[in-house]
Amino acid sequence: PGTLYVVATPIGNVADLSARALHVLAQADAIACEDTRNTAHLLNRLGLHKPLLAAHQHNEMEAAQHIAARLAAGERIAYVSDAGTPGISDPGAKIVAAARAAGARVMPLPGANAAITALSAAGDLLDAGDGRFTFVGFLSPKAEAREAQLRALAARPEAWILYEAPHRIAATLAALAAVLPGERRILIGRELTKLFEQLVVVRADAASGWLAADAAHAKGEFVLVVEGAGESTAGEAGATLNAQHVLALLLAELP
Numbered sequence: 001p002g003t004l005y006v007v008a009t010p011i012g013n014v015a016d017l018s019a020r021a022l023h024v025l026a027q028a029d030a031i032a033c034e035d036t037r038n039t040a041h042l043l044n045r046l047g048l049h050k051p052l053l054a055a056h057q058h059n060e061m062e063a064a065q066h067i068a069a070r071l072a073a074g075e076r077i078a079y080v081s082d083a084g085t086p087g088i089s090d091p092g093a094k095i096v097a098a099a100r101a102a103g104a105r106v107m108p109l110p111g112a113n114a115a116i117t118a119l120s121a122a123g124d125l126l127d128a129g130d131g132r133f134t135f136v137g138f139l140s141p142k143a144e145a146r147e148a149q150l151r152a153l154a155a156r157p158e159a160w161i162l163y164e165a166p167h168r169i170a171a172t173l174a175a176l177a178a179v180l181p182g183e184r185r186i187l188i189g190r191e192l193t194k195l196f197e198q199l200v201v202v203r204a205d206a207a208s209g210w211l212a213a214d215a216a217h218a219k220g221e222f223v224l225v226v227e228g229a230g231e232s233t234a235g236e237a238g239a240t241l242n243a244q245h246v247l248a249l250l251l252a253e254l255p
């Protein structure tokens with residue numbers, strides 16, 4: 001059987017594609033991808049021309065079977081998602097499973113990932129949880145499930161990472177301010193590795209203000225790293241701070 005190469009691609013800056021990824025893409029018999037237009041564009045920039053196989057969220061099962069059959073016949077197939085590391089908030093899991101079931105070798109090529117890129121610049125935001133973190137990715141699109149998710153996450157000792165789209169960033173920052181103690185820090189990573197890259201650390205109670213301060217702030221792709229509650233007294237401290245926050249809000253409303 002052949003080999004399935006799971007290849008990470010850039011999350012913005014094309015120079016982040018590794019030399020090894022370029023070599024593997026150039027040698028592959030075919031490239032399976034989430035969006036053929038998007039990948040054709042990347043390959044053009046790299047000066048490569050390869051047969052593309054569409055393998056997106058809606059046909060991943062059939063695509064996986066097709067890829068597995070070709071791997072069984074000895075082909076070398078690369079799989080790439082639209083951006084970053086396949087399988088991380090992206091399709092890829094079914095293709096990897098089918099390849100393995102077909103007896104093919106599965107070889108991952110490391111590269112760009114929005115969560116790890118933001119984390120690498122999170123600094124002491126990771127201290128409260130002793131360097132540990134939880135990857136959440138996209139929150140549920142349903143308001144109720146989302147709120148429950150956020151409440152549970154807010155109590156966790158370690159830092160946590162969210163992915164967010166521009167049309168929901170305002171709602172998410174407001175929801176975070178509602179469940180977090182005001183001074184809890186959030187790293188907002190916007191348009192990482194791109195021309196308008198921005199990395200800011202804000203307090204939970206100032207996050208919406210930062211977003212509203214400039215219309216450009218709401219544009220692009222976002223990663224959020226939320227500081228953890230820390231160990232032991234975190235619950236009590238959180239409760240006290242929440243009470244203080246509520247009191248401050250109430251006092252501001254009083255005549």
Ligand code: SAM
Nearest residue numbers: 011084085090113114163164191192221222223
């Ligand atoms: N597989 C990708 C990875 O390895 O990071 C993630 C794919 S997911 C469908 C897309 C989301 O990742 C975006 O909505 C955004 O939250 C985040 N993301 C991707 N590229 C980004 C970038 N350049 N800057 C900030 N966030 C980014």
